[in-house]
Amino acid sequence: MTTPLPTGSTIGILGGGQLGRMLSVAASRLGFKTVIFEPGGDCPASHVANYHLQASYDDEDALKRFAESVDVITYEFENIPTSALDILEQIKPIHPNREALRVSQDRLTEKTFLQGLGLTVAPFADIPDRAALDAALDTIGTPSILKTRRFGYDGKGQARLKSPEDAEQALADMKGAPAVLEGFVDFSLEISVIAARSQDGQVSAFDPGENVHEGGILRTTTVPAKVPARLQTDAVLMAGQILNALDYVGVMGLELFVTPGKLIVNEIAPRVHNSGHWTQNGCTVDQFEQHIRAVAGWPLGNGARHSDVVMENLIGDDMDRVPDLARDGACALHLYGKAEVKPGRKMGHVNRVTS
Amino acid sequence: MTTPLPTGSTIGILGGGQLGRMLSVAASRLGFKTVIFEPGGDCPASHVANYHLQASYDDEDALKRFAESVDVITYEFENIPTSALDILEQIKPIHPNREALRVSQDRLTEKTFLQGLGLTVAPFADIPDRAALDAALDTIGTPSILKTRRFGYDGKGQARLKSPEDAEQALADMKGAPAVLEGFVDFSLEISVIAARSQDGQVSAFDPGENVHEGGILRTTTVPAKVPARLQTDAVLMAGQILNALDYVGVMGLELFVTPGKLIVNEIAPRVHNSGHWTQNGCTVDQFEQHIRAVAGWPLGNGARHSDVVMENLIGDDMDRVPDLARDGACALHLYGKAEVKPGRKMGHVNRVTS
Incomplete structure (x- = not known):
């Protein structure tokens, strides 16, 4: 059996956006305090948190102080630098775990993981370069979508290919970032x-x-x-x-x-x-x-x-x-x-x- | 028509207990920030407020800073010193208004006000001294309850009289504070x-x-x-x-x-x-x-x-x-x-x- 964290404990949240804000409010309902780690000032979560530690993710001292001031760590976004996680997890437990972050931070890893569970994903291919894109277009075809493997959200880091002629522009849109090509899914x-x-x-x-x-x-x-x-x-x-x-x-x-x-x-x-x-x-x-x-x-x-x-x-x-x-x-x-x-x-x- | 306070504005809350805490959370749902004025440290409202101004109600500078940092003032308890309100209301609007506070801060004023509206209250009498209590016991009788006019909550500042013999002890329980005698109401x-x-x-x-x-x-x-x-x-x-x-x-x-x-x-x-x-x-x-x-x-x-x-x-x-x-x-x-x-x-x- 797990020992529940006693009410009055402090939950550390990486990220100070609206998700952190609403997590902080929910934590307060259970009597928990929250500390927000967020580089930006006047962030949404800071308005309803016990403390806002404003520092960058490469500030090792700040990361340590953050981890030492809380009882458990969670996060509101998946793109937390690995180097920061390395420091934090030495000091306090992080939930969800590293594996969940590793899998979901990279579209290629994620799709491979999901396939491994026997789940169906859209046809996809790793696109490290132009040759790979041309090869993938032969099998996956168009319409399809080129997406950066990492750091995409709200449609950012994506380019649609209506025909193979769009390949060059789509690849340019990735700005050199590793990408995956996803086949178009005709969903209702x-x-x-x-x-x-x-x-x-x-x-x-x-x-x-x-x-x-x-x-x-x-x-x-x-x-x-x-x-x-x-x-x-x-x-x-x-x-x-x-x-x-x-x-x-x-x-x-x-x-x-x-x-x-x-x-x-x-x-x-x-x-x-x-x-x-x-x-x-x-x-x-x-x-x-x-x-x-x-x-x-x-x-x-x-x-x-x-x-x-x-x-x-x-x-x-x-x-x-x-x-x-x-x-x-x-x-x-x-x-x-x-x-x-x-x-x-x-x-x-x-x-x-x-x- | 009233001009609504724009989201992003700051609401000042006098008092940092659980009511202030839940007011602060509600304010956040509408995009407002909150500043809590509360003498005590680590108070419940401070965990979910943008700022906790920790100062006493006779700290004029702190009251002024508080009022200047917010757009409107409210409170979570009615026993705010009049001297503090005098300072605050020079600077920012206070809701509910002074009249609501004046009426509800004093049981005698409150009962008189309610009677004036034609509403029924329990029989009551002003008890400035022992003679008044004896006189009131003749008309109101026992069982009855002696209550301090001000600063009572959660049953504090109250003494029950089962018979007129309890008068001396009940009055002593008031510790010299002005009181009212309330007749017993046989309610379902x-x-x-x-x-x-x-x-x-x-x-x-x-x-x-x-x-x-x-x-x-x-x-x-x-x-x-x-x-x-x-x-x-x-x-x-x-x-x-x-x-x-x-x-x-x-x-x-x-x-x-x-x-x-x-x-x-x-x-x-x-x-x-x-x-x-x-x-x-x-x-x-x-x-x-x-x-x-x-x-x-x-x-x-x-x-x-x-x-x-x-x-x-x-x-x-x-x-x-x-x-x-x-x-x-x-x-x-x-x-x-x-x-x-x-x-x-x-x-x-x-x-x-x-x-």
Whole structure:
């Protein structure tokens, strides 16, 4: 049996964005303090944390001070430098573990891992250079997408190939970064499963949500997803399989394409996930608290859905709609306190409770 | 029309206890920052606030710095020294207003005010001295309760009189503080209404909750209250009447005794209220967000009850039950991060969602 972290303990969070912010709030519900490690000033998580350690990820002293000031470490994003992890894990436990980070930081590693579990992914190929791209285009064909292996998010680091003639431009868009070519998947919709695994190996998944993206950025998640019950069960079982294979502790986001007859895994994220924000107004225990519970060695909470929800991201100028949304009785607002509105920047989200 | 405070603004909160903590979390949902003014260190609200200004209420410089660092001021307790308010209100608006504080800080003023509105309160008398107590016992009789006019909470500053012979001891218990004698009310149950009023005069009340006290401290609040619909409506209308009379902005707690045929007002609290904690898991917008919305000049949110809830306070050693409660799927935990467990100290609460 795991010994649960006593209430009053301190949870260290790497990353100070909106996910860190909402993790910090969830931690407070269980009586935990949080310390945020984040290079940027006035970051969203710092507004609701006990302490914000503002330092860069190559500041070894700061990393050590951070680790020594907390009881356990977690993170809100997967692109944490390996050198920082090396220092931190000498001092305090990190959840989810290094293996989950290693697998999800690199699209090639991730797809290979998922295939190894017998799961279906889109056709893919490692693209170290132009010759590899030409060879891959012969087998995978077009339309297809070239993606950097690392550091991609919200559609960044991606180039679409409509025909083989787009190869040169697409490769140039990678700016020399190692890449993978992904075959086009003709899917009817994308769903995601937000699932959690405790330190004792208990697994719990929230109901799958149906995602709509615009310009590579998540626009809405609708729960329940319009997907047959059989596929919903398949999706949840896949999430459990992945969590167990990684001996994972915490919440994971799993994105899936729904195609005729089967589910294709798009990607995994070893953290709370934008498509799980609906749980704040749809469940007694939301994804953020579920993550904190797991990381703290607590039992998972009740993530059953009590309400149907449409989550919509508020991106850039969507903030102009806040006065109207504040008046809309069906809407629960969640704003991130970001000082500056920028195009494409996630400023908040709204959970519309539909029944 | 009121101009709503823009998201990103800063709300100053006087008092750093659990109410300030949960107000701060609610403020963060709307993108606000919070600054906590609280003499004590490591206070519950400081864990989730942007800044904790640790200073005493007679530190004029600190009060000025606090007021200058925020856009609007509110509070989590009613016993704020008048001298502090004098300084603060020169610099920034304070909601709820001075009149609400003046009325609720003094039991005699409060009861007189409520009577003036035509509401029923328990028989009461001003007790400046022993002669007044003897005279009051002739008219009000026993059993009755002597209470200090100011600074009472959780049963503190109260003495019960079973017979006139208890007069001397009861008066001694007041330690020289001005007091009121309250006649005993033979009530079947106590309910409370948590109601909010916006800067535009919009009023919204949460469903009344049924309260059980133990040793002068709230033990549970159950929603819905087992009270006829007619009385529930009366209770809500009373709350609205009081809010309007005070030109009130924010959330108020109103405690009522249910007696055969009518409601008797026990007391009002010009702030979010322990008996409103159920709203965190029973409503889309809880009492804390409703208060922040009002204070910030926003429209009130949707406080309709989506779930039935039994809120139970976790007091002192009740914290030993947290591991079991964490495993109970019906329970949502809310812990306050207080470093030390003491008998009678409110350490957290649990909302049991019953349907």
